[in-house]
Amino acid sequence: MKDFSASGIVILALAFASCATFKASDEKPANLEEFVADPIMCAEMSLRSDVPIKNEIIHEASIMGNRFLVVLKYREGGDEKEFTPHLMPGYNNVSLVGEVEENGDSPLIVYRRYVVIEMWRFYPEKKAKACYLWTIGDDSVSMKVMLEDFSGKFLGERPVFIESRDAEKLKTFSKQLMNTILKMLKEPVPGV
Numbered sequence: 001m002k003d004f005s006a007s008g009i010v011i012l013a014l015a016f017a018s019c020a021t022f023k024a025s026d027e028k029p030a031n032l033e034e035f036v037a038d039p040i041m042c043a044e045m046s047l048r049s050d051v052p053i054k055n056e057i058i059h060e061a062s063i064m065g066n067r068f069l070v071v072l073k074y075r076e077g078g079d080e081k082e083f084t085p086h087l088m089p090g091y092n093n094v095s096l097v098g099e100v101e102e103n104g105d106s107p108l109i110v111y112r113r114y115v116v117i118e119m120w121r122f123y124p125e126k127k128a129k130a131c132y133l134w135t136i137g138d139d140s141v142s143m144k145v146m147l148e149d150f151s152g153k154f155l156g157e158r159p160v161f162i163e164s165r166d167a168e169k170l171k172t173f174s175k176q177l178m179n180t181i182l183k184m185l186k187e188p189v190p191g192v
Contacts, residue, residue, distance in 0.1 A: 090121035136174040141167040
């Protein structure tokens, strides 16, 4: 039997330890292009009646002067810091945003309104969650896919092309969604 020096034993032990802890896996890291995004898939979602609508006013005078944002929030999830299996397969969040201005005794002036839709989906086999994100206004529609790992680390994003006929469908859907959320709200909110 050969004599091993102390450093040789440490190197051999480390080699065995690394071999013992390495395991082959069929799992591949998440690739942003794998996450198929149908531009009108949000039109299939429905809102849960048990989720409260919250009202928030955002006023940053240094940026917006007399203008402020009135935001109605419908949130099924999104505050978790780690992967939470009870939210499987995912959740939806919707924000109705109105950019308004106070004008003395006159009624509020509404400059623009838009809907932000987040459809979060979990993919445990990829150890990732994807956010399908739409911003739908009267004058523009956009969509992108964002990818995070289960701890919330941002992995990337990509825009999604929306054809004009799909953009019109999304605008119609956003108006229906706005009406639904306003009906779910107990009191009226100006500017939305």
